[in-house]
Amino acid sequence: MSETLTERRARLMGPNVPTFYQTPVHLVRGDGVWLWDDQGRRYLDCYNNVAHVGHCHPRVVEAICQQASTLNTHTRYHHTLVLDYIDRLTATLGHDLSQAIMVCTGSEANDLALRMAQAVTGKTGIIATDNTYHGNTSAVSQLSTRRPPIGGRAPNVRLVPAPDATKPLGGSLEAQAQAFADGVERAIQDLEQSGFGFSGLMLCPVFANEGLLTPVKGFLDPTVEVVRRAGGLILCDEVQPGFGRVGSHFWGHDALGFAPDVVTIGKPMANGHPVGACLARPDVMAAFRNAFGYFNTFGGNPVSAAACLAVLDVIEDEQLQANGAETSAYLLGLLQGLQHPRIVNARAAGMFFGLEFGGEGAADFTADLVEKMVARGFILNRIGREANVLKVRPPMVFGKEHATLLVDALSDALAE
Amino acid sequence: MSETLTERRARLMGPNVPTFYQTPVHLVRGDGVWLWDDQGRRYLDCYNNVAHVGHCHPRVVEAICQQASTLNTHTRYHHTLVLDYIDRLTATLGHDLSQAIMVCTGSEANDLALRMAQAVTGKTGIIATDNTYHGNTSAVSQLSTRRPPIGGRAPNVRLVPAPDATKPLGGSLEAQAQAFADGVERAIQDLEQSGFGFSGLMLCPVFANEGLLTPVKGFLDPTVEVVRRAGGLILCDEVQPGFGRVGSHFWGHDALGFAPDVVTIGKPMANGHPVGACLARPDVMAAFRNAFGYFNTFGGNPVSAAACLAVLDVIEDEQLQANGAETSAYLLGLLQGLQHPRIVNARAAGMFFGLEFGGEGAADFTADLVEKMVARGFILNRIGREANVLKVRPPMVFGKEHATLLVDALSDALAE
Numbered sequence: 001m002s003e004t005l006t007e008r009r010a011r012l013m014g015p016n017v018p019t020f021y022q023t024p025v026h027l028v029r030g031d032g033v034w035l036w037d038d039q040g041r042r043y044l045d046c047y048n049n050v051a052h053v054g055h056c057h058p059r060v061v062e063a064i065c066q067q068a069s070t071l072n073t074h075t076r077y078h079h080t081l082v083l084d085y086i087d088r089l090t091a092t093l094g095h096d097l098s099q100a101i102m103v104c105t106g107s108e109a110n111d112l113a114l115r116m117a118q119a120v121t122g123k124t125g126i127i128a129t130d131n132t133y134h135g136n137t138s139a140v141s142q143l144s145t146r147r148p149p150i151g152g153r154a155p156n157v158r159l160v161p162a163p164d165a166t167k168p169l170g171g172s173l174e175a176q177a178q179a180f181a182d183g184v185e186r187a188i189q190d191l192e193q194s195g196f197g198f199s200g201l202m203l204c205p206v207f208a209n210e211g212l213l214t215p216v217k218g219f220l221d222p223t224v225e226v227v228r229r230a231g232g233l234i235l236c237d238e239v240q241p242g243f244g245r246v247g248s249h250f251w252g253h254d255a256l257g258f259a260p261d262v263v264t265i266g267k268p269m270a271n272g273h274p275v276g277a278c279l280a281r282p283d284v285m286a287a288f289r290n291a292f293g294y295f296n297t298f299g300g301n302p303v304s305a306a307a308c309l310a311v312l313d314v315i316e317d318e319q320l321q322a323n324g325a326e327t328s329a330y331l332l333g334l335l336q337g338l339q340h341p342r343i344v345n346a347r348a349a350g351m352f353f354g355l356e357f358g359g360e361g362a363a364d365f366t367a368d369l370v371e372k373m374v375a376r377g378f379i380l381n382r383i384g385r386e387a388n389v390l391k392v393r394p395p396m397v398f399g400k401e402h403a404t405l406l407v408d409a410l411s412d413a414l415a416e
Numbered sequence: 417m418s419e420t421l422t423e424r425r426a427r428l429m430g431p432n433v434p435t436f437y438q439t440p441v442h443l444v445r446g447d448g449v450w451l452w453d454d455q456g457r458r459y460l461d462c463y464n465n466v467a468h469v470g471h472c473h474p475r476v477v478e479a480i481c482q483q484a485s486t487l488n489t490h491t492r493y494h495h496t497l498v499l500d501y502i503d504r505l506t507a508t509l510g511h512d513l514s515q516a517i518m519v520c521t522g523s524e525a526n527d528l529a530l531r532m533a534q535a536v537t538g539k540t541g542i543i544a545t546d547n548t549y550h551g552n553t554s555a556v557s558q559l560s561t562r563r564p565p566i567g568g569r570a571p572n573v574r575l576v577p578a579p580d581a582t583k584p585l586g587g588s589l590e591a592q593a594q595a596f597a598d599g600v601e602r603a604i605q606d607l608e609q610s611g612f613g614f615s616g617l618m619l620c621p622v623f624a625n626e627g628l629l630t631p632v633k634g635f636l637d638p639t640v641e642v643v644r645r646a647g648g649l650i651l652c653d654e655v656q657p658g659f660g661r662v663g664s665h666f667w668g669h670d671a672l673g674f675a676p677d678v679v680t681i682g683k684p685m686a687n688g689h690p691v692g693a694c695l696a697r698p699d700v701m702a703a704f705r706n707a708f709g710y711f712n713t714f715g716g717n718p719v720s721a722a723a724c725l726a727v728l729d730v731i732e733d734e735q736l737q738a739n740g741a742e743t744s745a746y747l748l749g750l751l752q753g754l755q756h757p758r759i760v761n762a763r764a765a766g767m768f769f770g771l772e773f774g775g776e777g778a779a780d781f782t783a784d785l786v787e788k789m790v791a792r793g794f795i796l797n798r799i800g801r802e803a804n805v806l807k808v809r810p811p812m813v814f815g816k817e818h819a820t821l822l823v824d825a826l827s828d829a830l831a832e
Contacts, residue, residue, distance in 0.1 A: 005494045012502040014515045014701035016709065019492050026494035030487045048489065050713060056485050065481040069472050071446045072688035073464065076435055078421045078442035086428040099430045104520040104690040105714055111553050118566050136710055137527050138555035150534050150707045267713055272488035274520040274690040274714035285430035291566045293432065294552055297466060297683055298521055298690035 020381060021374050030055025033398050035379065046394045046406055047379045049352075052243055052268030053314040054397040060271045063310035067303045074297050075102075081305035088312055090279065092250045095259040099285040101278045102300030106239040106266020107135030109276040112294070113202065113262045114139055116284050117233040119291040120261075123197025127187045129162035131210045131385045134202055134237055143202060146209075156196040158187035162210040163219075165384070166344055166356060173216060181222035188230045200233035200261075205252035208240040211384035212354040212391075214347045215246055215255035224258045233284070236260030239276075240352065243268045243311070244321030244396065247328045247350030255349070270307035274298075320396040324351040331392070331403035338407065340414045353392035354383060355410075362388035372413040378406060436797060437790050446471025449814050451795060462810045462822055463795045465768075468659055468684030469730040470813040476687045479726035483719045490713050491518075497721035504728055506695065508666045511675040515701040517694045518716030522655040522682020523551030525692040528710070529618065529678045530555055532700050533649040535707040536677075539613025543603045543648075545578035547626045547801045550618055550653055559618060562625075572612040574603035578626040579635075581800070582760055582772065589632060597638035604646045616649035616677075621668035624656040627800035628770040628807075630763045631662055631671035640674045649700070652676030655692075656768065659684045659727070660737030660812065663744045663766030671765075686723035690714075736812040740767040747808070747819035754823065756830045769808035770799065771826075778804035788829040794822060 005026060009017060019025075025043065029036040032054040035043045045055065053060065067081070075082060086100045103109050118124055128134065128143040135141070142154045160183035167176050188198045205220070207213040227234055241252025242265050249255040251263070261284055266276035280288070288294070298304070315321060328350045335346035335355055342365055344356040357366050366388050373380050383391040394402070421442060425433060435441075441459065445452040448470040451459040461471065469476065483497070491498060502516045519525050534540055544550065544559040551557070558570045576599035583592050604614045621636070623629040643650055657668025658681050665671040667679070677700055682692035696704070704710070714720070731737065744766045751762035751771055758781055760772040773782050782804050789796050799807040810818070 005496070005499070008499050009494075012499055012506070012515055013517070014696075014698060014705045016705040017491075019494060024494045027487060027489060028495075030489065035487075035489075050490065051488070055489075056487065058485070061481065061485045064484050065477065068480050068689075069474070069477045071443060071451075071472065072467070073443060073446065073451075073471075074466065075433075078425075078435060078440045079444075080421070083421070083424050083428055090428070099428055101429070105524065105712070107712075108521065108524070108553065115554060115566050122567075124567060136712055137524065137553045138531060139553065141708070146709065150531050151538075151540060272714070272717060272719070273484075274717075274720070280430075282430060289430045289432040292557070293562065296521070296523075296552055298688070301688060301690075303688070304690070
């Protein structure tokens with residue numbers, strides 16, 4: 001066969017299904033923070049948050065194998081694993097977020113969250129930032145600036161200016177917090193005047209897709225106050241910051257110190273097994289459950305629940321949140337020590353780092369750096385409105401030795 | 417702990433999360449067509465289509481374990497398993513349905529199918545039947561009569577009268593086929609006049625949720641002609657009939673002999689592992705892929721692909737489609753031999769059977785029969801507009817010996 005993998009993908013998946021990197025990496029094996037390609041070449045994974053507790057963690061694999069060989073069915077029958085999981089997961093949450101709907105993806109979770117806000121408020125207007133991504137369903141993609149919906153944006157959606165990650169570090173933190181709240185307030189007024197009313201604000205507490213903001217306690221307080229005053233819900237997308245990634249706390253919203261009405265999760269929940277969940281207070285859940293007869297065939301099945309429980313076990317037993325905090329401080333220090341005229345700043349939200357570059361052609365410069373790094377065996381990518389921020393978001397088992405390897409290679413690539 | 421499982425579910429999942437049966441079954445183990453509860457009691461599974469090749473099939477379990485311990489990542493890197501799967505799956509399809517988007521649920525697949533119709537036609541109007549269910553996302557639940565959307569149905573949706581399963585068997589097949597096509601045509605005219613235009617018709621080729629129609633070649637020809645003439649797409653939901661369930665063919669639409677533009681699949685694809693897919697012709701896929709930058713983190717991951725491939729292997733090696741055809745004829749004969757004044761008819765679409773009851777209180781009678789059967793160790797349920805049809809939809813490894821056990825117990829329960 002002379003057909004390349006790229007050609008085969010195009011034949012079977014259609015056009016516009018991009019891969020990472022100019023020469024796509026063909027991966028065949030993973031273990032912890034390491035990945036191997038089909039040529040036996042090893043890569044340090046500095047990017048994949050789905051493999052939260054490390055690629056192919058034996059305890060998660062074992063949990064999946066064990067349960068898949070015992071029973072896998074839906075939640076119309078009684079089973080204890082899904083209940084054990086919701087019990088344990090909600091124990092990590094404050095603010096009376098004690099109930100959950102288990103689904104299969106973060107997109108499904110966010111799709112549900114939008115309807116919870118509608119069910120509680122009886123209104124349909126929804127607000128998100130103007131540089132975000134919350135998932136891929138028809139409804140949720142309405143909130144995306146990167147993947148605008150087919151046929152134009154729905155009239156009940158307002159996208160407000162996202163905070164700028166470089167400003168808080170410059171010192172104007174309060175002004176920026178207030179500016180974001182003001183933008184939300186204007187959008188609420190606009191939704192009320194246009195007849196949709198305001199149902200909720202969906203946001204990622206560390207603004208991961210917007211370019212990553214270092215979480216600062218109180219930063220969202222003015223915004224939360226504006227939302228509460230208008231009777232709307234705060235739908236907190238914890239797909240990226242949750243499960244200890246922020247290091248200081250198990251949840252991003254706890255690092256910022258605000259109380260969401262709904263929390264959505266996905267990617268890292270089961271280390272790659274397709275799971276998501278929408279967590280809510282009992283009053284919010286009751287409003288939704290009484291308005292809509294939701295059922296998800298795969299959601300909360302025993303295999304998914306077993307995988308989810310194993311991930312919680314590993315986070316706890318291997319103290320991955322503490323490791324995240326420790327590695328975060330260490331790696332941030334190394335990144336801040338890098339010398340290059342284009343570096344604007346290095347920032348972190350726990351085990352999630354942004355190294356921002358400035359100057360003309362910063363996006364191309366960052367793209368080129370990503371290519372140089374993958375050639376050196378380091379899996380990385382970019383974020384930010386201008387795609388000028390190197391994105392470092394490794395599995396939570398990433399340690400100081402890996403941080404050193406990464407920064408040595410970065411230093412080398414930047415010196416080129 | 418004095419908290420019952422029902423109480424614990426309500427505490428952790430909220431209200432209105434129903435289980436099957438007055439006394440919910442607490443399942444702990446599955447093997448082939450058999451399930452066991454926490455008391456060691458055995459049940460014959462005559463209902464679960466997710467465990468398509470039998471509960472905990474060792475080849476599917478082994479494929480999952482093997483790949484989960486090797487690598488599980490997303491499709492932004494090259495991997496051959498997802499391509500191997502799409503290659504093999506599309507080889508089972510005619511009508512140039514040669515490309516796929518892999519997702520995690522049938523709901524996600526149908527949500528995509530709606531957008532494909534929009535992308536191709538540039539219009540938004542969509543038609544489904546008036547007694548159906550195609551999934552649980554915000555967009556797809558607009559097509560559901562069982563779970564109507566929060567805040568009312570969107571104005572671009574038309575629900576047309578579903579065919580009645582008892583009439584074709586009475587002989588007025590052509591009239592019924594034409595009546596359905598006429599309903600679709602009226603809905604198309606209405607959508608065009610109201611400004612939305614007509615993008616597509618979504619349907620299950622055996623009308624499984626509507627009450628189950630025995631597939632008859634040509635039955636949907638008048639409808640297909642109406643849809644084609646109006647420039648719309650036929651979105652064929654094969655979640656229930658696909659993968660050999662209809663016995664005579666691998667796909668429901670092949671049993672009816674029509675060419676869909678998009679085929680969606682879910683539940684049985686990976687025997688319970690959360691997978692779905694949206695299959696389309698290259699021209700349809702290109703229109704969608706060029707209009708929208710879709711990416712699904714878990715969709716098409718190597719573990720899901722491995723599980724999907726194993727299911728195809730088992731269907732082929734154990735000749736499950738042929739077994740379905742054989743068991744279907746045998747069980748249908750037994751069901752048709754049952755004597756009870758309330759029985760209207762017994763019908764089948766391969767390994768999917770309906771036993772319809774009539775007379776006053778037929779729904780309660782059927783509900784009571786389901787309860788009597790679970791007490792005897794048989795997992796069953798109901799379908800149909802009036803919920804008066806006993807639904808028999810076992811794993812594809814269900815054989816004649818199981819059919820005999822089922823009908824003996826049914827005969828016994830009906831005699832009570």
